[in-house]
Amino acid sequence: MRDILPPESGRWSSFVDVFRSTVSSAGYGQVIAPLLEDIGVFHRVGEATDVVTKEMYDFVDKGDRHVALRPEQTASICRAFVQHRPATPWKVWYTGPNFRYEKPQRGRYRQFEQVGIEVLGADDPDVDVEVIALGWDFLGALGLRRVTLLVNTLGESSERESFVSSLESYLRSRLGDLSEESVATLERNPLRVLDSKRERDQAVISGAPTIMEFLGESSKSHFDRVLRGLDLLQIPYRIDNRLVRGLDYYRQTTFEFAGGTLESAQNALGGGGRYDSLVEDLGGPATPGIGFAIGLDRTLLACDDEGVFPAFDLGIDVFVVDTAGGSEALRLTNQLRREGFRVDRAFDNRSMKSQMKAADRSGARYAVILGEDEVRAGTALIKPLRSDEDQQSVSSGDLAARLMEKIQ
Ligand code: AMP
Numbered sequence: 001m002r003d004i005l006p007p008e009s010g011r012w013s014s015f016v017d018v019f020r021s022t023v024s025s026a027g028y029g030q031v032i033a034p035l036l037e038d039i040g041v042f043h044r045v046g047e048a049t050d051v052v053t054k055e056m057y058d059f060v061d062k063g064d065r066h067v068a069l070r071p072e073q074t075a076s077i078c079r080a081f082v083q084h085r086p087a088t089p090w091k092v093w094y095t096g097p098n099f100r101y102e103k104p105q106r107g108r109y110r111q112f113e114q115v116g117i118e119v120l121g122a123d124d125p126d127v128d129v130e131v132i133a134l135g136w137d138f139l140g141a142l143g144l145r146r147v148t149l150l151v152n153t154l155g156e157s158s159e160r161e162s163f164v165s166s167l168e169s170y171l172r173s174r175l176g177d178l179s180e181e182s183v184a185t186l187e188r189n190p191l192r193v194l195d196s197k198r199e200r201d202q203a204v205i206s207g208a209p210t211i212m213e214f215l216g217e218s219s220k221s222h223f224d225r226v227l228r229g230l231d232l233l234q235i236p237y238r239i240d241n242r243l244v245r246g247l248d249y250y251r252q253t254t255f256e257f258a259g260g261t262l263e264s265a266q267n268a269l270g271g272g273g274r275y276d277s278l279v280e281d282l283g284g285p286a287t288p289g290i291g292f293a294i295g296l297d298r299t300l301l302a303c304d305d306e307g308v309f310p311a312f313d314l315g316i317d318v319f320v321v322d323t324a325g326g327s328e329a330l331r332l333t334n335q336l337r338r339e340g341f342r343v344d345r346a347f348d349n350r351s352m353k354s355q356m357k358a359a360d361r362s363g364a365r366y367a368v369i370l371g372e373d374e375v376r377a378g379t380a381l382i383k384p385l386r387s388d389e390d391q392q393s394v395s396s397g398d399l400a401a402r403l404m405e406k407i408q
Helices: 010-026 041-043 073-082 125-142 157-173 180-190 201-206 217-232 296-306 327-340 352-363 372-377 396-407
Strands: 036-039 059-060 067-070 092-101 111-120 147-153 251-259 267-274 289-295 318-322 344-346 366-372 378-385 392-395
Touching: 010 111, 010 125, 010 180, 010 296, 010 392, 036 041, 041 067, 041 073, 073 111, 073 289, 111 267, 111 296, 125 147, 125 217, 125 267, 125 289, 125 296, 147 217, 157 344, 180 251, 201 392, 217 251, 251 289, 251 296, 251 327, 267 296, 289 296, 296 372, 318 327, 318 352, 327 344, 327 366, 327 396, 366 372, 366 396, 372 378, 392 396
Parallel strands: 318 344, 318 366
Antiparallel strands: 036 067, 059 067, 092 111, 111 289, 147 251, 251 267, 267 289, 366 378, 378 392
């Protein structure tokens, strides 16, 4: 877990601002869900995933409830849907931290931030396209250009089940060729073996059956409609039949946004897919859903690698320098802030030289200097700090208007 300090923290807020603006322009409203849920909410997500079995921060609270810090937010959103029964399609977005007890490394932390959307209650393949397009457009709006969209389908439950059992028999027949880790994964969840990036497993995986052999007409046509929609919107993609995604609840369309320059284990910036049984599993009516989550931490690393979406200090407009005792600075700073300027000042009666240094460090474009002469005459001196404009003496009454002209 890390501390995020300025100016990086400002970059985090801007990241969420870009996301909010992308998805709210498509009619998505924000859900703010609690960080803690009853552990049962997450158990429904998949008893066979590491996220749930090994990585949850769970504990018994003072009221003897077994709770967990959320490892992801889709389950919380579905729980909220079941509890509040909003009209469908319910189009929502979220942001905030999640917690997983993973082995921390670059791009993988125990507290990490995600932004995401979910649409509940619509089966239409156009919804899949809308969701994927919003993720794609968001990453584009950050300035990222080297993102690859991977898409796959996992079919309906029954098709997925036939596929998984055929995959399992195949993997068992090649047990001796698999890595130790994949043999263990096979016991818990054969599908996840396809996620392995280990070289030893690759040869086995490349000969494995694919979901395509098990798809019925309706799944095929759903997938085709999604692909045609992406073509129509000119969003480039790659079909990747090995893409199974981490969590157990996915059905039909699954997708991932892979960053171009991160090492392969951490190159998934985000991803998502359809889950046609999660709401039901949580006690609600049968409701189709689809969504994605994009990791902020990892996406910002991809931005660093591509040299886009830099951290920047919003900075301030004006720094008030007062060598006349300080009370005029107090009044003027407050007045300018109320008029909408971003203003800072020095404290502790520092010397003129030290205040000017602070003004320079602050990034302000102008210093407003109040010396004894100015205070006596009811004027102030506007001194440019970042250009070679002349300094200017103005009457206190005109100061705000003059600054406004200069700053705009
Ligand atoms: P998931 O919820 O596992 O599908 O992950 C979606 C995205 O969240 C990933 O592509 C990452 O960008 C991000 N993510 C997941 N786990 C972590 C983590 N431990 N640290 C940082 N980012 C993560």
